Amino acid sequence: MKAPGTTTRLSVQKTYKLYVGGKFPRSESGRVYEVTDSRGAKGSGGGQDGGAWLANAPLASRKDARDAVVAARKAVAGWSGATAYNRGQVLYRVAEMLEGRREQFAREVADAEGLSKAKSAAVVDAAVDRWVWYAGWTDKIAQVVGGANPVAGPYFNLSTPEPTGVVAVLAPQDSSFLGLVSVLAPVIATGNTAVVVAAERAPLPALSLGEVLATSDVPGGVVNLLSGRTAEIATPLAAHQDVNGIDLTGAGPELAAELEAAAADNLKRVRRPALGEDWTADPGTSRLTAWLETKTVWHPIGV
Amino acid sequence: MAHQKFAYAPAPESRAIVDLAPSYGLFIDGEFAEAADGRVFKSVSPSSEEVLAEVARAGEADVDRAVRAARKAFGTWSALPGAERGKYLFRIARILQERSRELAVLESLDNGKPIRETRDVDLPLVAAHFFYYAGWADKLAYAGYGPDPRPLGVAGQVIPWNFPLLMLAWKIAPALAAGNTVVLKPAETTPLSALFFADVCRQAGLPRGVVNILTGYGDAGAALVAHEGVDKVAFTGSTEVGKAIARTVAGTGKKVTLELGGKAANIVFDDAPIDQAVEGIVNGIFFNQGHVCCAGSRLLVQESVQDEVLDALKRRMETLRVGDPLDKNTDIGAINSAEQLARITALAEAGEAEGAERWAPACELPESGYWFAPTLFTGVTQAHRIAREEIFGPVLSVLTFRTPAEAVEKANNTPYGLSAGIWTEKGSRILSMASKLRAGVVWANTFNKFDPTSPFGGYKESGYGREGGRHGLEAYLAAADVPAGGRGHGEGEGDR
Numbered sequence: 062m063k064a065p066g067t068t069t070r071l072s073v074q075k076t077y078k079l080y081v082g083g084k085f086p087r088s089e090s091g092r093v094y095e096v097t098d099s100r101g102a103k104g105s106g107g108g109q110d111g112g113a114w115l116a117n118a119p120l121a122s123r124k125d126a127r128d129a130v131v132a133a134r135k136a137v138a139g140w141s142g143a144t145a146y147n148r149g150q151v152l153y154r155v156a157e158m159l160e161g162r163r164e165q166f167a168r169e170v171a172d173a174e175g176l177s178k179a180k181s182a183a184v185v186d187a188a189v190d191r192w193v194w195y196a197g198w199t200d201k202i203a204q205v206v207g208g209a210n211p212v213a214g215p216y217f218n219l220s221t222p223e224p225t226g227v228v229a230v231l232a233p234q235d236s237s238f239l240g241l242v243s244v245l246a247p248v249i250a251t252g253n254t255a256v257v258v259a260a261e262r263a264p265l266p267a268l269s270l271g272e273v274l275a276t277s278d279v280p281g282g283v284v285n286l287l288s289g290r291t292a293e294i295a296t297p298l299a300a301h302q303d304v305n306g307i308d309l310t311g312a313g314p315e316l317a318a319e320l321e322a323a324a325a326d327n328l329k330r331v332r333r334p335a336l337g338e339d340w341t342a343d344p345g346t347s348r349l350t351a352w353l354e355t356k357t358v359w360h361p362i363g364v
Numbered sequence: 365m366a367h368q369k370f371a372y373a374p375a376p377e378s379r380a381i382v383d384l385a386p387s388y389g390l391f392i393d394g395e396f397a398e399a400a401d402g403r404v405f406k407s408v409s410p411s412s413e414e415v416l417a418e419v420a421r422a423g424e425a426d427v428d429r430a431v432r433a434a435r436k437a438f439g440t441w442s443a444l445p446g447a448e449r450g451k452y453l454f455r456i457a458r459i460l461q462e463r464s465r466e467l468a469v470l471e472s473l474d475n476g477k478p479i480r481e482t483r484d485v486d487l488p489l490v491a492a493h494f495f496y497y498a499g500w501a502d503k504l505a506y507a508g509y510g511p512d513p514r515p516l517g518v519a520g521q522v523i524p525w526n527f528p529l530l531m532l533a534w535k536i537a538p539a540l541a542a543g544n545t546v547v548l549k550p551a552e553t554t555p556l557s558a559l560f561f562a563d564v565c566r567q568a569g570l571p572r573g574v575v576n577i578l579t580g581y582g583d584a585g586a587a588l589v590a591h592e593g594v595d596k597v598a599f600t601g602s603t604e605v606g607k608a609i610a611r612t613v614a615g616t617g618k619k620v621t622l623e624l625g626g627k628a629a630n631i632v633f634d635d636a637p638i639d640q641a642v643e644g645i646v647n648g649i650f651f652n653q654g655h656v657c658c659a660g661s662r663l664l665v666q667e668s669v670q671d672e673v674l675d676a677l678k679r680r681m682e683t684l685r686v687g688d689p690l691d692k693n694t695d696i697g698a699i700n701s702a703e704q705l706a707r708i709t710a711l712a713e714a715g716e717a718e719g720a721e722r723w724a725p726a727c728e729l730p731e732s733g734y735w736f737a738p739t740l741f742t743g744v745t746q747a748h749r750i751a752r753e754e755i756f757g758p759v760l761s762v763l764t765f766r767t768p769a770e771a772v773e774k775a776n777n778t779p780y781g782l783s784a785g786i787w788t789e790k791g792s793r794i795l796s797m798a799s800k801l802r803a804g805v806v807w808a809n810t811f812n813k814f815d816p817t818s819p820f821g822g823y824k825e826s827g828y829g830r831e832g833g834r835h836g837l838e839a840y841l842a843a844a845d846v847p848a849g850g851r852g853h854g855e856g857e858g859d860r
Contacts, residue, residue, distance in 0.1 A: 201506075
């Protein structure tokens, strides 16, 4: 028998899958696409882009997108009905789980974005802290954007934010993980459920995030992660009558305009892409309020 | 008897989960130390009079050392990015959740309150309070106190014995989130959970000096409040001591918040769902043995439903279980101290002497420990001491009214203004009553509800400032338009 270490051990590779309704399906289409690292892009011996092969990611179809919307819709009642405190704890749990997987994500981010070890580690740390930032917002946003209105009459009048519903999120193409977390966390912090289209060329950190979410008390269907061609998946999402909002961050200007027009059909709330968004900056509250409705309740005052 | 209690077998929570040391020191600068003059006192379980542990008794020298430690820690702590401070507080919240059963048992032992309350109310709220304020630490600019609100410095905090760990949480969580450091003095009858909290800080890796715990008596509290190195004073306790504190800090730059006594009216209208109201009345006055500053200690019941309400209330009171705080079926635990028992007893006697009619269910009380049966007074007038003074025990004074205006008049006829309750099916009446009641918290068709997001605090002589919610941050921040050391005392001495 050989002593351990005398042969190089062959690693076990992960099959990357979608994350829909709390489960990890392959694309119903049976399709995959080759994901390569970004370092090798200029070098030789790589795959179709010139980079080294990393994985065959699911190439999600229109049907996958529709299935994801169904799963997200199913999860709305439970998630939006959970207390803000409960949602905060669940989001914080995501940070806790992610903290323990920092090395894995740093490696995946380094591969995906061509970053040094130190830089990718910093990106992952920032992503963990971003979950914490939004965990803290769940039970505070209503106190910052809601409140009593001093109407001129004997009425109690109170405005409270409520989640919009199902939000489709096109994750940024330039930041496969910190950017992804930055667009996803505010959607669910406010009680919405999400269908996320991962960065097209670098979907692996996003797909791995599904594994973290699945073990973080996030109810199935609250977050659904799809990989594939952004334009292909986004088109049915933008036109879908059961989607209430769409974040176009990951769409180029032309696609964004098309999708916005499609979204007008049922007056989805639309967040347009902003050029050169700095994912390390203070996120502010605009990504929270984008997916909130304001409900105002009147009640007479009198004996 | 018509309403015989079910015979319940004892269901005691095990106290083995709590590992008590024979003695505890003061927690200063991250370490436990004896008092400078070596003095100690004993903490006693009020349900058995058993000595639980000996703790150091802080004196002036210890106060000075703790304030200096807090001052030293303030520079680094306040300079930390809010997100990092927040992560310490999240850690504390999580550790409190993990250790909540242990702390619940400890609190029931040291305070005498039922395990059902420490387990289901105190501890969940304690953890939630830290969790909530943890999230504010990196969001202070959004709280409405200017774009870059600054911490005040060292907070001197003195808390009461009725909710030892919860009052600690109300004090420490917002102070730390805002970037202050603290010196906290728990009450002399309930020092233990604060010392266990010091251990939670250790587990969380909290930098030394950020939290300092001084066990001791009123003299230590007074020294802390008066210490010139303290920038902010927060006190929860009696109105009498609150006024003394207000006098002490007068003329200094110290910012003050005071949560003091109460004599809340719980107002029941004739259209109220009676059974629900009775539950609310019982919860309002017998929760935590009535050791609650916002307790619904005056029942104002509309004359037309007086008999119905009182009959139902007495029936319900006959089912209350008084006894071992660690028994999971216990509704009413021990009175916190012999001193408090004497005060309750004296006021109840005054009630009888002044002509009110006293009633209590037949109720067997344990031999050792401090106990008081749930008690009801009818025929109470507004002139009676039991209608005017805070009893801070399981004693309810019943008054009646005919019109909403009369209810408002009577409810507001008190120097206090902490809380009030309204029971009616009519929403517009709830809101109209609420707008006329001079009280900081008004519960409608419920009572004694608490949440970290909800501001709590009084009008009039129930104190000033709010704890909880976005509003609770203000007490620990110097807003851009108010100089540090707020309440109108600017740095410039020349303007006086």
